[in-house]
Amino acid sequence: MTPRFGDAPESGRRYVTRPGAYVILPRAGSLLLTYQSHPYPEFQLPGGGIDPGEGPIEALHREVFEETGWRMTRPRRLGAFRRFTFMPEYEIWAEKVCLIYTAMPVRPLGPPTEPHHVPTWMPVAEAAERLGNPGDAAFVRRFARSSRR
Template sequence: MIPRYGNAPRPGLHYRRRPGAYAILYRDGRLLLTHQAQPEPEFQLPGGGLDPGENGITALHREVFEETGWSIGEARYLGSYRRFCFMPDYGFHAEKLCQIWLARPLRRLGEPSEIHHRAVWMTPDQADTAIVDPGSRAFLRHARSLRGW
């Protein structure tokens, strides 16, 4: 069973399944996050939804590049969780099925191409405070315990 973080689904609402891939990106004592300015300003693990026919690792590389401008390598799958939320950009309620990957940022290729996103480096302690999503925070803490940072 895939664990759930955050709010339980609300009765009477239809939730569209939304699989996605998200990265914990660690290099030289810091984490690479994305800051999304709209619709709600927040710091996030870089990542997002899988496009039709796309697998998790392909989506991970695409989404990290779109949201941070960086290429990645050494991706290792850590696990998955579910999250029920409203997605204002798309106008629907979603059951997000979040794959979490640990990877290494390799090279900055340019600016993020995803509108309203910017790449931000933080220490693991800063990221643990800044990330709002409880599932992302839980996996960040898990990665820290595995890696000792």
């Protein structure tokens, strides 16, 4: 069973299943994150929803570029988690099924194309504390433990 992070689903509320792909992008002890300033400010793993007809890896490449302006390579799946949340940008309650990957950041191609996003490099330990959702933070902590071995 896929673990759940965050609030439990509310009884009687209808949730739209929303699959997404997110990535941990390490380089020299830091992670490439995106800082989203709207609809509320938070640090996030780059990534987002998988569009109809799109696979998770294709979505991951698109989302990383849109949110950071960077190109990445060699994605490898680490796991998945679920969370139940309101998505104000779409005005829906969603059961987000979050597929988590790690990959290598290659180089920036330009600024993010998605409004309100700023690419941000942050030390791994700090990222685990400052990420906006507990599922992302849990995967970053797990990644940090496995990379020390």
